[in-house]
Amino acid sequence: MAQPWTYLHSKVLQSGPVFTTKIEHYRSPRTGQVHDFYLIDSPDWVNVIPLTGDGKVILVRQYRFGTKEFSLEIPGGMLDPGDTPASAASRELLEETGCTGDEPILLGVVHPNPAIHTNRCYTYLVKNAAYKSPPKQDSTEDIEVLRFPLSEIPRLIHDGKISHALVVAAFYWYFSVTEFKNSMSRK
DSSP, rough: OOOEEEEEEEEEEEEEEEEEEEEEEEEEEOOOOOOEEEEEEOOOOOEEBBBOOSSEEEEEEEEEETTTTTEEEEEEEOTTTTOOOOHHHHHHHHHHHHHESSSSEEEEEEEEEETTTTOOOEEEEEOSSSSOOOOOOOOOOOOOEEEEEGGGGEEEEHTTTTTTHHHHHHHHHHHHHHHHHHHHHHH
């Protein structure tokens, strides 16, 4: 049976506003050998699926520097100090889209890449999302706000129009939770 590795020590390699890279040293419980692992520390993240009263999803389209392409996504971002995941969901929705809605409902949590990332990504549903005020995007954001019928989301994912892995995971949570609740109500 697999056993946890023994943590020995770590060293910060580089620290920045979005993430910190570090090297951690662990001893293998199987071989006793010491190995180095490079990790990325980041605050937890949040994604928000905002649904309007008429069944549309509010999406954001923005340029992403990693892929050097535009990406169709749901609102989201990092938790700020003092945020709860739910408060960050409401804040990100308002900042990126100018919309608010009902209290956020937690759909699920994933580890973005447990091999190298130390954080989690929370996915929330906000029902009855509606425009409240102009978005308050920060200086690194230039976001186009769009609305799509919820029924089109699977096609957008299938066709590669939505390709952000954490957004795909968010919609997995949405559709699987909805299906699970529907199947439980039929029993």
